[in-house]
Amino acid sequence: MKIRTLMLIPALLLSSGLQAESEYEQWRRQKLTDFQAYLDENDKAFIQFLQQKWQPVDVAPARQRDPQPKPVELPKAPKPAPVQPTPVDVSPIVKVPEPAPAVQQRPQPVVVISPPASHLPQVSFDFYGHSIRIPYAKELRKSFSGALNSKSIAAYWQQLAGSPHKDTVSALQAQAKALQLNDWGTAKLFDQFARQLHRDNNSRQLTSWFLLVKAGYDARVAYNQRIHLLLTSEQEMFGVTFFTLSNKRYYAVNLNEQPLKPGKVFTYEGQHEEGRRALDFSNPTRFTASGNTSERQLKFQLDGKDYRINVQYPERYISYFSSFPQLSLPNYFRAGLPAVTADSLLQQLRPVVEGQSELDAANRLLRFVQTAFAYKTDDDQFGQENYLFPLETLHYPYSDCEDRAALFAWLVESLLGLDAVILDYPGHVATAIAFHGNVKGDAVMHQGARFVVADPTFVNASAGMTMPQFAASQPKVIPF
Template sequence: MKHLIRCTLIASGVVASAATLSVVANPGMSDYERWRATTQQEFQSYLDENDKAFIGFLKQRWEPVDTESGEEEDQAPKPTNIPKAPPIYSPVDAPEEKPKDIATEPTPVVSVPVPTPTREPDNTTPEQTPVKVAPQPQIKGPAASINFYGHALRLPYNKAMPRAFSSRPSSDAIASAWEALARSDFKPALEQLSATKTSLSLSDWATARLVSDYSEAVARNADSRIMLSWFMLVKLGYDARLAYNDRLYLLMPADDDVYGVTYFTLSGERYYALPLNGDVRIAGKVYTYGKQHETASRAVAFKVPERFNGAGDIRKRTLSYQEGEETVNVVVSYPAEQIRYLDSMPQLNLPRYPILDLPAATRAELTRQLKPLLQGHSEEVAVNRLLNFVQNAFEYQTDEQQFNTENYLFPLETLHYAASDCEDRAALFSLLVHDLLGLPVVLLDYPGHVAAAVEFTGQVKGDAVVYNGRQYTVTDPTYINARAGMTMPQFAGQSPDVVEVF
C-alpha cells in the first residue's frame, strides 16, 4: 500500500516523506483529514515559478531611494471670521425681489463664535445594534478574531505567520521570510480574505485595512506585521512594496495624489507609506527592490467611490436651523463605525469628497426630511434652501481649530462632527444638490477657501463662472445666509480653479 502511494506521488512530480506516507496510510483519519494533511506537507516543498523568481530577485542588492515628506494640497490659511449676509427671507413670504434688493446692500463682517474643539458632536446618541457577521466557512486550526468596523470576522492563519520576520532587516533576511511564508499553508487565509473582500464590497483601501488588521491580530511584532501584510497584499495582486532601513516599511502606489503621507518615487511611480495602522513617517533613505512580483500590479484605487459600510452601533444627530420664522430639525442616523473607517483614510484630492455617497439609510432619511422643503419651489429657491441648511445647521471651525491639522471631511463626517469648514460644507452641499435636485455642480477652489457653483436650467442673477462653455452660478455654503449668485466678499473678483464633480 505504501509502495503504491509513493509511486503515485512520484509520478505526479511530488516526492513525499516517510512521515507523509504514514499520515496518508493512517486508517484512523477521515478522507478529508488525510487529504488535508497530505496537501499541507506537500505544499511545504512547493514554490511556484513566480515565487522562485521573486525570491531570487529579493536576494540581490537592494537600491537606496530618497523619501519625501507628504505634500499639503492647500497651504493658504482659511478664514476664521466668516462674513454673514442678512438672513434669507422665506421664499413663501417674500418672493424674488428680496434677494435682488439685499444683494446690493453692504455685507457686514461678523465674527462667528468658535466652540470648544471636539471630535464628537454634542447631540449624537448611540443605538445598540447587533454586530454583523460576514458568512464564513468552518475553520480547522488556529484563527484570528477581528472586529472589522462592526463586522465580526474569523480568519485562519498558520504557524509561520506569527513570526513572519524576526531578523535584522536585509535583503537575505527578507527573501528568507518571503520563502517561509510562500512554503507555508497560506492559501486558506488568502481565500478567506478574498471572499471577505467580495462579501463586504471592500474597496482597495478597505482591503488593505483588512489585511493590516489581520496581520496585527496574527503577528507578534511590528516587522512581522509589515512582512505578513506585504506578502498577503502581493498575493492579492497589489503592487505593495517593502522597504527598509533599521525597520521594515510597506508602501503602495495610488491612482490619485495622496497628501500628508511620506513617499518615494521609483520608475516614475510614487509609492506612499499609507496610514494602514496609524501615521508612518520615514526620514532619509530606504532600501527597496526594483522588480515586482509578476502577479502584483494593482494600485490602490481612490477614484472609485466607496461601497463598504461599517456595521454595529447607530448614532443619531439632530441638526437645527431657521427657515424663515420656522425652526427646522433634521435628524440623521448613521453607523458609528463608518465614521471611524472614513477617519482612517489619508487626505485625498478635493474631487474625491463630494462623490462619496451616504449610507443608504442616511441618504433616505435626509431625502425624506429635506425633499418636502424643496418641492413646489423654483430651482433657485430650492438651492437657496439647501444653502441655508448647510450654512446654518453646522458650527464653523477650521480644521486646525478642530483637529489641529488639515482634515477634509466626507459628507457623512460633516453630518457627524461638531463643526466643519469650507471644503467640508461644499462637498455636502454639492452632494445634496446632485441627489435632491439633479443639477450639475462644480467646486470653486480659491486659495484658502472652497465654494460651489450650480448650473441652473434658467437665468439666475449674480456672480457666475463659465467652465467648458457652461455657466455655473456661485453658491457658497460657508458664507452665512448668502444666496445663489453671492461671492464671499474677500474672494470677490478672484478667479478660482474649477473642480468638476457632478
C-alpha cells in the same frame, strides 16, 4: 544459537535504520513537494529580486493640499428678505427624485466560515463591528528575526510563500467582498488580520505585504531601522510621505501607526507578477459598518419658520473614515452618504424644496448648510488639515468650507438633479451650480456651461454671491 542471534542484531539494526531513513526521505520529499506546490514560478523569480542588493531611494516629504490659511471668522451677507417667487425664466422643479427605500434593520455581524476542506486553525477579530474568522497556516505566525537586509527579507518571503497561504488570501478576499469594502477597507482588513498574528512591527508589515501582493495589490516594503509598507494609489494622497520608483509613487500608508519620515530607505528592484493593482479609494460608503446608530438634530430657520432635521448614521463609520489618508477634493464630493443616512436626510429636506424653482430650492439648501452647522477651521478642531466626508460633517460639531461644500453639492445633485462643480480658491472652497434657467449673479464657465456661484460657507448669501475676500480671485473649477 547465541552467536547466530548476536550476528543478526547488527543486521536488524541496519535494516531498521534504512527503513527509518527511507521514511524520513519520504517525509522530506513530501514536504519539498508541498513547498513547491505553493512556491510558484513568480515566487521563485521574485525571491531572486529580493536576494539582490536593495537600492537606496529618497522618501519625499508629504505634500500639502492647500497651504493657504482659511478664514477664521466668516463674513455674513445681509440677512435676506423672505423668499419671493423667482422670475419665470428659472425652471421650476416639478418633482424631487424619490430616494431608495430606507434600510430599517440594524446590520448584523458578518462571519466568514473557512472552507470545509481546510484543516487550518483560525484567528478571530473584530472589524468595525463585524466578527471575522480567517484560517491561517502556522508558518504565517512565525516572526521575522535577524538583521534587516535583503537576504533575511527574501528568506521570510520564501517562508510565507512556501506555506499553504491560499486559503488565507481567499478567505480575506471573500470577507472583503461580503462587506463590500473598497481597496482601502480591504487593506485595513488585511492589516487587522496581520495584527492578530504578530505583535512586532516588522513581522506585521512583512506579513501584510506578502498577503496584499498575493491578493493582487502593488505593495512594497522598504527598510531603514525598521520595515515600512508602501502602496501605489489611483488617487493622490496628501500628508503621506512617499518615494517614486519606475515612475510610480509608493505611499507610506500608515496602516501600522508608525509614519515613515523623509530620508533614505532601501527597497528592491522589480515587482512580483501577481501584485499590479493600485489602491482605489472610490465608493467609501458602500461598506456597511455594524453596530449602533447615532442621531444628530440639525436646526435652521427659513422665512421665519424653524426646522429640525434628525439625521441617523452608523457610529462605526466615523472611526472607519478617520482611518483614510488625506485625498484630493473630488473624492469627498463623490463619496455621498450611506443609504440609511441618505434616506433620513433627503426625506426630511424634500418638503423644504418641493415645488420651488431651481433657484429658490438651491437657496433653501444653502440656508440649511450655512446655518445648521457651526464653523471652525480644521486646525482649530483637529490640529491639522482634515477634509471630511459628508457623513463626518454630519457627525462632528464643527466643519469648514470644503466639508460644507461637499455636503451641499451632494444635496443639490440628489434633491434637485442639478450639476455642480468645485470652486477651489486659495484658502477656500465653494461650489457652483448649472441652473437650467437664466440666474443672475457671479458665475464661472466650464466646458461650455455656465455655473452660478453657490457658497455654503458665506452665511445668508444666495446663489450668485461670492465671499467678498475672494471676489477678485479666479478659482480652479474642478468637476467631480
